[in-house]
Amino acid sequence: MHVHPPHLDPATIAAIAQERAHVAHNYEPLPIVIASGEGAWVTDIEGRRYLDCLAGYSALNFGHSHPDLLEAARAQLTDLTLTSRAFYNDQLGPFAAALANLAGKQLVLPMNTGAEAVETGIKVARAWAYRVKGVPAGEASIIVAHGNFHGRTTTIVGFSDDADARDDFGPFTPGFTAVPFGDAEALAAAITPNTAAVLIEPIQGEAGVVIPPAGYLRRVRELCTEHNVLFIADEIQTGLGRTGHTFACDREDVVPDLYLLGKALGGGIVPVSAVVGDAAVLGVLQPGQHGSTFGGNPLAAAVGHRVVQLLELGTVQERARILGERLEAGLAGLVGNGATAVRVAGLWAGIDIDPRLGTGRHISELLLARGVLVKDTHGQTIRLAPPLVIRASELAWALEQVQLVIDDELARIRDGLPHTHGLG
Numbered sequence: 001m002h003v004h005p006p007h008l009d010p011a012t013i014a015a016i017a018q019e020r021a022h023v024a025h026n027y028e029p030l031p032i033v034i035a036s037g038e039g040a041w042v043t044d045i046e047g048r049r050y051l052d053c054l055a056g057y058s059a060l061n062f063g064h065s066h067p068d069l070l071e072a073a074r075a076q077l078t079d080l081t082l083t084s085r086a087f088y089n090d091q092l093g094p095f096a097a098a099l100a101n102l103a104g105k106q107l108v109l110p111m112n113t114g115a116e117a118v119e120t121g122i123k124v125a126r127a128w129a130y131r132v133k134g135v136p137a138g139e140a141s142i143i144v145a146h147g148n149f150h151g152r153t154t155t156i157v158g159f160s161d162d163a164d165a166r167d168d169f170g171p172f173t174p175g176f177t178a179v180p181f182g183d184a185e186a187l188a189a190a191i192t193p194n195t196a197a198v199l200i201e202p203i204q205g206e207a208g209v210v211i212p213p214a215g216y217l218r219r220v221r222e223l224c225t226e227h228n229v230l231f232i233a234d235e236i237q238t239g240l241g242r243t244g245h246t247f248a249c250d251r252e253d254v255v256p257d258l259y260l261l262g263k264a265l266g267g268g269i270v271p272v273s274a275v276v277g278d279a280a281v282l283g284v285l286q287p288g289q290h291g292s293t294f295g296g297n298p299l300a301a302a303v304g305h306r307v308v309q310l311l312e313l314g315t316v317q318e319r320a321r322i323l324g325e326r327l328e329a330g331l332a333g334l335v336g337n338g339a340t341a342v343r344v345a346g347l348w349a350g351i352d353i354d355p356r357l358g359t360g361r362h363i364s365e366l367l368l369a370r371g372v373l374v375k376d377t378h379g380q381t382i383r384l385a386p387p388l389v390i391r392a393s394e395l396a397w398a399l400e401q402v403q404l405v406i407d408d409e410l411a412r413i414r415d416g417l418p419h420t421h422g423l424g
């Protein structure tokens with residue numbers, strides 16, 4: 001198990017100890033206690049600055065404390081924050097209109113967290129299957145991909161194949177079939193007359209930025225259309241600029257039936273998620289059949305609306321595309337030299353660390369010591385996902401730190417030396 005290095009400052013040690021004493025251990029954070037953030041940078045309680053190359057798993061695509069988003073939130077805080085949808089509020093309509101327009105769809109169903117958007121997509125797909133497609137009652141099934149990550153509810157973890165995510169949380173919801181990600185023919189073979197939907201991430205984020213073969217999304221779209229099956233794209237992590245496009249489906253000019261959005265939709269300020277689709281699909285829900293106390297609240301809608309306005313400009317998408325090319329160029333040399341594989345899509349990279357160097361966690365700790373925040377996933381992989389507002393010089397500096405850490409580790413192995421501690 002990870003131990004905090006003994007030379008951490010007393011205030012940091014105390015803060016970590018308090019959190020560990022009183023917060024359930026469902027996470028294993030890196031040993032840094034963050035107190036403030038601006039743009040791509042955060043500052044810890046000791047006043048040390050770090051470049052945030054995780055960006056809240058893409059919830060912080062616009063960086064910390066984005067001035068426009070803060071302004072939208074502040075203005076709304078003093079006017080109205082919550083009504084419940086028992087009443088109309090003056091923010092939800094404009095937000096939904098803008099978001100629907102951004103996605104080229106008719107309707108928005110607002111929720112709060114990503115998992116709720118996924119649950120909503122599942123409910124809508126099932127209701128559509130029974131009410132529109134004519135699937136016999138109780139028989140609807142949804143095809144998902146191996147290696148998926150769609151959130152943490154009991155239904156969702158039931159179709160995960162990550163043991164940590166699912167073990168001891170059953171019994172699970174039936175009605176899901178998993179096929180290999182990126183294999184369109186396996187998907188085609190799994191479709192039956194009772195298939196309601198295909199639910200996939202266009203790029204699997206939590207799995208380590210796993211990019212399907214070119215043409216896969218287009219083939220998924222064709223298969224879904226051909227068999228009258230809904231294509232549900234979980235764009236909670238891939239969407240809203242990360243890959244250099246508004247949606248990762250745009251990489252193949254593909255339009256799913258439902259977009260599931262979250263994370264960056266809340267501007268890093270409040271949880272905002274949504275299901276976006278046409279009336280022919282989302283219209284199956286009638287009053288009383290689905291809801292959320294906080295979904296569509298005016299504060300969330302005001303922030304979400306400003307997020308959409310920023311995306312309408314296209315500048316963050318363009319930054320992600322251009323900086324993504326630099327990211328890709330900067331990481332290319334690592335393959336065979338400290339990494340076994342590197343995958344890049346826009347300003348988003350998964351780096352599989354050569355096991356001889358140690359785990360992804362070990363490399364994350366070494367990067368922390370150099371002032372760069374990243375997070376490991378699935379043991380050997382580290383994910384780089386800086387805010388899309390990061391400057392070119394800051395990205396270059398982060399890439400330098402990655403190179404230095406890996407070079408140090410390669411030299412250590414050449415010299416036959418054991419691991420230093422991450423913060424040594």
Ligand SMILES: *Cc1c(COP(=O)(O)O)cnc(C)c1O
Nearest residue numbers: 113114115149150151234236237
């Ligand atoms: C983060 C994530 C979710 C879950 O979002 P939460 O807000 O944590 O519930 C679902 N799908 C994908 C692809 C995600 O990355």
